[in-house]
Structure formats: C-alpha cells, structure tokens
Amino acid sequence: MTRNRVKMAYIENETSRKATFRKRKGGIMKKALELSTLCDVPIAVIVQSEYNSVPEVFPPSRQAMGNVVARWDSLPLVDKTKKMMNQEQFIQQRITKATESCKKVAKENKELAMKEVMYDCLRGDTAPCDLGEGELRDLGGVIDQYIKGLNRRIQVLMRDHASSSTSVVPDADVATSVAMPTAEMGSSSNVKDFDLNQTQSE
Amino acid sequence: MTRNRVKMAYIENETSRKATFRKRKGGIMKKALELSTLCDVPIAVIVQSEYNSVPEVFPPSRQAMGNVVARWDSLPLVDKTKKMMNQEQFIQQRITKATESCKKVAKENKELAMKEVMYDCLRGDTAPCDLGEGELRDLGGVIDQYIKGLNRRIQVLMRDHASSSTSVVPDADVATSVAMPTAEMGSSSNVKDFDLNQTQSE
DNA sequence: CTGTCTATCTTTAGCAG
DNA sequence: CCTGCTAAAGATAGACA
16 A cells, blocks of 8 residues: 655644644654753744644743743844744745755756666667757767766776786676666666755754 | 664764754754644744854744744743643653553563463473462463463354354464464564653643 | 765554554 | 554664765
8 A cells, every 4th residue: 555645735634633733743842852862952842733722842841941932032133033034035945955956856867868868879779860959968978977987997997907916807896887777777767756855954 | 784773862972962963953943844834833943052152943934933932921820830840740751651661561571471481381392390489370371361362263263164164164264363383483582672762742 | 064875763644443 | 532553754873075
C-alpha cells in the first residue's frame, strides 16, 4: 500500500487535524526539550489551539517560561525589527531558496539528459543531426566536461602507474567512474526529483 | 560503520554543540511552521542562544508573535498555574510513564524467558529442579497461559472442523501459532529493548 | 561558516483495538 | 479519549568540500 505524501496544507478533515495536532504538538515539545537539553539554551514555546482553552507551553515551569518571554519583550524595538520580517518577506525568502535549488536540479537534469544523448550518439543509436542548435551547444559543453573528466582520470592512472611499476593499473577503476551506461538506464529513470519542502536558516 | 546513538545530554564539544544547535533550531522552526500550517493554530517559539544576541523567533512576523505572547501574558494566573507544573513535576511525570513502560517490557521479557525455559523442559534440555521456588511459580503461570492458548486454539479448530466436514483441519495452523522454537532461538536473542526516549503528552 | 551527502535514527499518518 | 503498530517520510550526526 502506497500512502500518499502528506501535503503541507490545512487539514480539512476534523478528526485527522485533531490527531495530527496532538501528535505534532507533542513532537514540538519534545524537540524543544531536546534542544534545551543538548545545547543548554533558554527556549519558549507557546501553542494555542481551539482544542484547549489554555495554551500549551514549554518549558513547563512558569518562571522559566516567563523569563524567556520577558527577555524577548524587553528587547529594543530595533533589535526585534532587525530580526523580524513580515510574513510576505518570510515566504519570499523560502521561494528564493527553493527557486535556486530548483534551477540547480533542473540544470543537473539537463546535463544528465545530455549525457544520455551523448551515449546514444556514441552507440550510434542517435545521430547528432537530430538535435537543434541549442541542444548541440549544450551537448558540446557536456562532452567537454566529460572529456576533461576522462583526462583527469588518465592523469591519475598514469601517475599511479609510474610510481608503482610492479602492478598493472586496474582498468576496472576506469570502468567504474566513467562507465558508459547500458540499456537499463531509461530516458527518465535517473532524473532527479525536486522538493520545495526544505528547512530555512536565518 | 555503526554510528553511536546520541545521548540526550549537554554536548560538551563546542563545535558539535553549535552545529547541533543550528540544525535543531532550524528543525524546530520548521516543525512550528508545519504545525501552524496543517492545523491553523497560533504558535510562538522563542529561542535564545549564546550564539545570537537576538533570539530566534517564530513566527517571523512581529505582530503574530506579539499576539501569541500577549494572549499568554493576559491569561489569569490561575489558568497559567493550572497548566503549569514545575520542572520537577514535569520530569517526575516522564519518569512515571517511563517506569510503567519499563515494567511492562520487563514483564514481557520475563515471560519470554520463562517460555524458553518451558521449551527447554519439554525438550528435556533442562530439569525443572534446576529452578528456584519463585521461578517455578512464574513458570507455572506461563505454562497456564500457554495451555489456555492451546485450549482456545483447540476449541476453534474443533468448531471449524464441525462446520466444514469436507476438509481436514490444517495442522500447519496450529504449528504456526504455538510452534515450539528450535535451536536458533538463543536465550537472549528475542529479549526486547527498552527505550526511555518517549514523547510525553499533557 | 555554509552547504552537501549518507547512514541511521525519529517522527508520524493511517489504521485497529 | 488513549495505546500500539507499521511503513514511509523526515530529521540529523558526522564527515567533508
């Protein structure tokens, strides 16, 4: 049974939402306890909910809780503002990061695809004339990278061979790092996924 | 390579502690975002640290943050107190729960061990006279349970046999549910672990 | 410091009792 | 409401670039 990936969105179903809330609230409180234990940092968590009239809080000591909140309250407005950004900026930051990662993955995917085309050409399965001008240029770049990799590998092998003249350089090593893929490498089988669900840092 | 389980204690090593702090702070903030998104609950997190002069907070909007904290502050003292317990009580609660689980697991382990003794006796590998008085009593309990299980199973099989007279009752079924373990069941191989690291609820 | 990778460990959604 | 289970997703320690 393949369970669906949980979407990061408001859970409409009342029962599920409540169950999720209970579980995740416990999870956050535990994480808070762990962080404060492992690193000895003051931390406060306040969770309001429609399920409890009184908010859940960490730490469970009123005084410790009050201390953290008070220190926050007493901060100069400038400091708060410096650290703060409004919700829009916050989301914008996530989008920016996600977009960067996305582009990076897209680029990698394109290079993988080009590499496959290259292998096709080498095997004679595809004629280069089937490609458009832009694709040919990209393919050229990939081939350049590939040849550079081969040359680096050759350098290493030749140096190794020179220093250790008693044994033959293992060709299997070359095969491992620059092997030509065989049929089971489908056209879409090795394309990477992209996931927006990433942690942001400050 | 078997990595060591991380102990839930203050991390002495400065570098590790800092790295852990950064990662886990991000983790908590992400969890907070997820919880507030999934269940649409107001939540506030404040993390002070020696690494940043200004605390890290969630949500990143000053106003939303202030709202949650203000609502907390405005609560009557009785309500706060009702929800609160001091650190000692908090830890005591965890210990109580953990102790219960521990006892339960210990009991299960003891029964498993007794069961193995019983099998040993049945096979003739161990003579019952090797056991102490208390162990004999426990063994008696286990055997009683076992025989009850066998009788229940027999009841079921006889009922099935009575209703479906066309087919022979499959003995393999009995073997599956009450099979006598063979040599590979080592004396300590099937003893359960106990882990104190559990989530507490309110 | 910041990001990356991967082997493990932890959390949790969904279901059953 | 709670507990337990399991498969899958997520978090993260440690090592490295």
